[in-house]
Amino acid sequence: MSDRPTEPAFDPDTYAQTVAGALGIALDPAWIAPITANLRVLHAAAETVGAFPLPDEAEAAPVFTA
Numbered sequence: 001m002s003d004r005p006t007e008p009a010f011d012p013d014t015y016a017q018t019v020a021g022a023l024g025i026a027l028d029p030a031w032i033a034p035i036t037a038n039l040r041v042l043h044a045a046a047e048t049v050g051a052f053p054l055p056d057e058a059e060a061a062p063v064f065t066a
Helices: 012-023 029-051
Strands: none
Touching: 012 029
């Protein structure tokens, strides 16, 4: 049993409206569907990356400059 609280399900519609309001951006109703579709894709990608196990010994990649 885990002591971690479960996170609520991601709701892109609520997120888009909340963030737009916080930033003072008026969203054109015609753009709500494309915005929330992109948020769904980005959320799925973030879950995939976040689920990839990394050992504690993992180090960040070095930065190469020319």
